[in-house]
Amino acid sequence: xxxxxxxxxxxxxxxxxxxxxxxxxxxxxxxxxxxxxxxxxxxxxxxxxxxxxxxxxxxxxxxxxxxxxxxxxxxxxxxxxxxxxxxxxxxxxxxxxxxxxxxxxxxxxxxxxxxxxxxxxxxxxxxxxxxxxxxxxxxxxxxxxxxxxxxxxxxxxxxxxxxxxxxxxxxxxxxxx
Amino acid sequence: xxxxxxxxxxxxxxxxxxxxxxxxxxxxxxxxxxxxxxxxxxxxxxxxxxxxxxxxxxxxxxxxxxxxxxxxxxxxxxxxxxxxxxxxxxxxxxxxxxxxxxxxxxxxxxxxxxxxxxxxxxxxxxxxxxxxxxxxxxxxxxxxxxxxxxxxxxxxxxxxxxxxxxxxxxxxxxxxxxxxxxxxxxxxxxxxxxxxxxxxxx
Numbered sequence: 001x002x003x004x005x006x007x008x009x010x011x012x013x014x015x016x017x018x019x020x021x022x023x024x025x026x027x028x029x030x031x032x033x034x035x036x037x038x039x040x041x042x043x044x045x046x047x048x049x050x051x052x053x054x055x056x057x058x059x060x061x062x063x064x065x066x067x068x069x070x071x072x073x074x075x076x077x078x079x080x081x082x083x084x085x086x087x088x089x090x091x092x093x094x095x096x097x098x099x100x101x102x103x104x105x106x107x108x109x110x111x112x113x114x115x116x117x118x119x120x121x122x123x124x125x126x127x128x129x130x131x132x133x134x135x136x137x138x139x140x141x142x143x144x145x146x147x148x149x150x151x152x153x154x155x156x157x158x159x160x161x162x163x164x165x166x167x168x169x170x171x172x173x174x175x176x177x
Numbered sequence: 178x179x180x181x182x183x184x185x186x187x188x189x190x191x192x193x194x195x196x197x198x199x200x201x202x203x204x205x206x207x208x209x210x211x212x213x214x215x216x217x218x219x220x221x222x223x224x225x226x227x228x229x230x231x232x233x234x235x236x237x238x239x240x241x242x243x244x245x246x247x248x249x250x251x252x253x254x255x256x257x258x259x260x261x262x263x264x265x266x267x268x269x270x271x272x273x274x275x276x277x278x279x280x281x282x283x284x285x286x287x288x289x290x291x292x293x294x295x296x297x298x299x300x301x302x303x304x305x306x307x308x309x310x311x312x313x314x315x316x317x318x319x320x321x322x323x324x325x326x327x328x329x330x331x332x333x334x335x336x337x338x339x340x341x342x343x344x345x346x347x348x349x350x351x352x353x354x355x356x357x358x359x360x361x362x363x364x365x366x367x368x369x370x371x372x373x374x375x376x377x378x379x
Contacts, residue, residue: 007327007358027355038363050320053293053296053321054293056292057289057293057296058181058287058292060181069281069283069284072280073205073276074277075249075273128209129256129269130212130268135256156352157352161356161359165360167363
């Protein structure tokens with residue numbers, strides 16, 4: 001769990017991929033999806049909680065070395081907090097059976113990694129910026145393609161990992177069906 | 178990994194962690210509730226400015242913090258100018274920046290270790306509750322310090338992977354980088370768990 005929290009932190013620091021349109025994206029949210037998919041709901045969400053506690057304590061672990069309490073005061077705070085239920089849902093859906101099913105992983109990362117995170121992030125952003133929910137959603141449309149790509153990468157990575165190194169998937173294997 | 182904390186001996190540095198956190202939290206809450214109130218906005222800014230001056234971070238530090246927030250400001254201003262009037266935009270941007278700066282002040286004047294130890298103290302009374310969930314305050318603080326320790330380790334894993342890729346003339350796609358990173362990190366986690374079990378920590 002601790003290791004994965006650190007992994008999510010590191011993924012935020014690696015050189016970002018400049019997306020078409022100039023919006024730089026980092027792999028940090030990829031780490032969030034993977035945390036849920038690989039560690040299962042409880043430990044996946046736990047890893048994100050660990051990360052957030054350290055960020056709030058003043059370590060620069062979020063994307064591009066940002067961090068500190070300020071990260072939870074700005075308009076994107078809801079997205080970061082949404083990672084916790086997001087990772088939980090990704091884990092719950094992805095690890096519902098062993099061996100993993102590809103369609104479940106796709107549904108899980110899309111619902112948990114994108115829908116839940118946006119559902120938590122948009123209201124906070126709209127409130128902070130004094131916009132309506134629709135307007136906030138329109139702004140964040142710019143990030144959706146990147147998140148969709150990351151979800152796709154998360155799905156392939158999860159299944160490669162399940163084949164190469166199944167040890168961490170304890171939640172799914174305990175409830176083998 | 179360098180914490181954002183700046184050492185000092187000012188009044189703000191010596192304030193207890195809990196009181197400082199509560200104060201900043203309340204100020205942020207008030208600023209968010211009375212959003213269209215000019216007096217509150219000016220008050221919050223005055224508070225933030227005095228905080229920066231008192232803490233010894235000074236105007237230079239404040240400007241450095243503002244420079245760090247340049248992308249946030251840009252993301253804030255552009256869509257608002259499209260949807261809202263300039264006056265409303267000014268209000269919102271000023272409010273969000275003040276709140277973020279105040280939170281940054283907490284981070285600048287409080288040592289990471291102090292925050293973590295008061296977090297652990299906060300968990301102590303709910304320990305029986307945590308035990309029912311299979312957790313304890315000690316385990317949580319152990320996990321926190323393991324996380325801090327793991328960040329430079331994973332960065333070194335990453336450097337290793339990049340070197341191996343370069344030796345083979347590979348392009349660093351996310352997939353080809355993250356999968357070995359995952360396996361190396363998870364294997365290390367398992368070894369750490371074994372080492373902890375061998376020492377009687379479960």
